[in-house]
Amino acid sequence: MEQSSDLLAVQFRNDPRVEQARELLAAALADHSARITGPRPPRPELATENAQLIDRLTKARGGAPYFPYLSSGLGRGPWVELSDGSVKLDFIVGIGVHGLGHSHPLMMQASIDGALQDTVMQGNLQQHPPSIELCERLIAWAQKSGAHLDHCLLSTSGAMANENALKIALHNRAPASRILALDNCFAGRSIALAALTDRPQYRTGVPLALAVDYLPSFDPRDPDGSTKKAVATLKKNVERHPHQYANLWMELVSGEGGYYPGSTEYFRALCEIAREQKILITFDEVQTFSRLSEPYAFQHFKLDEFADIVTIGKITQVCATLYGEALNPKGPLLSQTFTASSASIAAGLAMLKALEDNHCFGPTGRNMERHRYFAAKLGQLAEKHPGKISGPWGEGMMIAFTPGSGATKYAQDFVYKMYHAGIMGFVAGHDPTRIRFLPPPACTTEADIDAACSILDEVLANMPQE
Numbered sequence: 484m485e486q487s488s489d490l491l492a493v494q495f496r497n498d499p500r501v502e503q504a505r506e507l508l509a510a511a512l513a514d515h516s517a518r519i520t521g522p523r524p525p526r527p528e529l530a531t532e533n534a535q536l537i538d539r540l541t542k543a544r545g546g547a548p549y550f551p552y553l554s555s556g557l558g559r560g561p562w563v564e565l566s567d568g569s570v571k572l573d574f575i576v577g578i579g580v581h582g583l584g585h586s587h588p589l590m591m592q593a594s595i596d597g598a599l600q601d602t603v604m605q606g607n608l609q610q611h612p613p614s615i616e617l618c619e620r621l622i623a624w625a626q627k628s629g630a631h632l633d634h635c636l637l638s639t640s641g642a643m644a645n646e647n648a649l650k651i652a653l654h655n656r657a658p659a660s661r662i663l664a665l666d667n668c669f670a671g672r673s674i675a676l677a678a679l680t681d682r683p684q685y686r687t688g689v690p691l692a693l694a695v696d697y698l699p700s701f702d703p704r705d706p707d708g709s710t711k712k713a714v715a716t717l718k719k720n721v722e723r724h725p726h727q728y729a730n731l732w733m734e735l736v737s738g739e740g741g742y743y744p745g746s747t748e749y750f751r752a753l754c755e756i757a758r759e760q761k762i763l764i765t766f767d768e769v770q771t772f773s774r775l776s777e778p779y780a781f782q783h784f785k786l787d788e789f790a791d792i793v794t795i796g797k798i799t800q801v802c803a804t805l806y807g808e809a810l811n812p813k814g815p816l817l818s819q820t821f822t823a824s825s826a827s828i829a830a831g832l833a834m835l836k837a838l839e840d841n842h843c844f845g846p847t848g849r850n851m852e853r854h855r856y857f858a859a860k861l862g863q864l865a866e867k868h869p870g871k872i873s874g875p876w877g878e879g880m881m882i883a884f885t886p887g888s889g890a891t892k893y894a895q896d897f898v899y900k901m902y903h904a905g906i907m908g909f910v911a912g913h914d915p916t917r918i919r920f921l922p923p924p925a926c927t928t929e930a931d932i933d934a935a936c937s938i939l940d941e942v943l944a945n946m947p948q949e
């Protein structure tokens with residue numbers, strides 16, 4: 484967003500010394516990051532120092548990290564150097580956060596843009612023009628095929644974006660206070676979202692903050708039957724609790740739940756009843772955003788008319804809640820000290836541009852093409868190693884396989900073996916537990932997928948039959 488060159492800040496940012504410093508940093512990054520060319524084992528001379536760092540981390544946070552992973556601070560696309568000197572293929576990118584992978588020059592430039600602002604953080608009382616631009620772009624993308632999403636509220640986490648979404652829905656439909664959600668859903672770690680999330684162990688000892696009723700998920704092996712079952716459950720709940728539901732909450736591809744996409748027919752059947760019953764519809768796109776054939780998964784599934792409230796996060800670097808003017812709360816319900824850091828806002832803008840510039844969207848866009856390529860390769864691995872891997876599951880740049888029969892212990896072992904062999908993925912779901920990948924959509928190449936499959940091939944060859 485252009486500001487007047489009369490402003491001192493613009494003169495500062497346009498100072499030739501700033502431009503020169505940017506060029507020097509970009510050149511240094513390019514030289515050093517180019518030295519990362521593929522997998523590398525840990526360096527024995529760094530083992531003690533690395534183990535000490537992991538110990539300190541474990542002590543400080545009160546538990547060991549999932550992987551003994553500490554970044555060195557340098558990478559190249561999906562490849563990252565770790566503090567033990569190894570280089571690994573990062574196909575989980577902080578659970579879907581780094582859409583351009585590691586050490587991408589555009590992300591470094593965006594961080595510099597942030598650093599050139601007068602404050603590190605921005606908030607509801609103090610925002611800068613890039614925040615306006617980010618909100619306007621997210622709204623324009625959301626409205627592109629007709630959704631009535633007029634407003635965009637930035638926040639610092641997916642959980643906070645979801646809390647704001649719940650508040651908007653509950654406030655608008657008060658006194659209705661029950662929520663309908665899909666089996667297996669995950670919505671975040673606040674107390675209300677732990678009540679919404681379909682994982683009892685995530686709320687052990689925590690009082691239930693919301694009354695939630697669950698609907699059976701879509702089953703691709705029985706599309707009609709599973710849709711009818713979900714519709715029947717929805718109707719039964721509405722009869723049981725008339726006028727008490729404020730919100731139907733849906734993830735269109737369940738993420739933490741195990742990479743189960745629904746279908747347009749399944750979602751429409753549920754949304755139409757929700758509409759009749761005046762139940763607001765929220766699409767939680769914190770994980771799905773920008774990973775399917777359209778920026779928003781509700782566009783991929785052609786559900787624009789039902790998008791009352793939508794949340795996004797992760798890859799956008801800043802999280803957000805989008806909603807229509809009709810739902811604009813009356814009163815001071817929505818506000819936060821922080822909306823995001825100046826660097827995250829600049830990086831969010833750069834990320835949206837990179838997704839577009841790299842042709843991620845469309846039926847034959849990069850996301851869907853890379854999915855097809857990866858899925859075919861995983862299929863070949865399944866044929867080569869019968870009984871050890873099945874699938875793939877997921878959609879677009881959310882792709883998963885089931886190791887063995889999906890026993891949790893086997894899947895955990897598998898993920899650790901993958902890590903030590905040089906590729907990072909993560910578990911998802913239970914019964915079966917799957918292994919999922921969230922490759923960075925704007926930079927993953929077919930060569931990266933080939934490298935991933937070659938490491939997986941090696942792991943599979945050494946994995947015992949379950």
Ligand SMILES: Cc1ncc(COP(=O)(O)O)c(C=O)c1O
Pocket residue numbers: 578640641642643645669670671672734738739767768769770771796797
């Ligand atoms: C679908 C979904 N919603 C919400 C969240 C919570 O986001 P955050 O961890 O940024 O609070 C996640 C995180 O994994 C998610 O996958």
